[in-house]
């Protein structure tokens with residue numbers, strides 16, 4: 001967990017606290033950690049209720065970015081959510097976060113809304129993205 005928090009602190013201007021991560025871990029929500037050469041390199045967290053899910057967090061360490069890890073984490077998370085019967089996945093992203101928005105667009109997410117001044121440090125709108133999980137990829 002300290003390695004996840006260390007990455008979080010370097011890739012986000014308004015990072016989750018160690019407590020945020022501990023609470024997610026304790027609650028049993030999908031929480032993936034990616035390693036490269038035995039080193040924690042990225043993580044992804046989601047939660048789901050009934051047939052909808054939300055990606056809550058995604059981070060890849062600076063030294064490991066642009067190697068496909070972010071995409072692999074989201075794809076793995078989507079597969080896990082599909083197995084749990086999820087039909088639709090939502091997430092929020094900073095409007096200016098071009099890297100993440102491009103990644104999500106490549107994975108089929110589309111803009112469905114906006115939350116004005118949702119983020120702090122700096123204050124910025126959130127764009128709400130959604131994608132459907134195709135029936136054939138769901139086992140449940």
Ligand SMILES: CC(C)(COP(=O)(O)OP(=O)(O)OC[C@H]1O[C@@H](n2cnc3c(N)ncnc32)[C@H](O)[C@@H]1OP(=O)(O)O)[C@@H](O)C(=O)NCCC(=O)NCCS
Pocket residue numbers: 011012057058059060061064065066067068069070071072091092093094097098099100102103104106
């Ligand atoms: C967004 C993030 C998770 C991407 O992780 P990554 O491992 O570097 O991403 P990938 O290597 O899997 O890239 C997948 C696609 O995302 C897009 N992308 C990733 N980084 C990008 C960048 N710096 N600029 C533009 N596009 C980028 C590209 O389309 C890329 O595909 P390509 O390499 O074929 O062009 C990473 O940049 C990160 O941790 N950012 C800070 C935290 C964050 O913004 N999290 C998401 C919050 S919603």
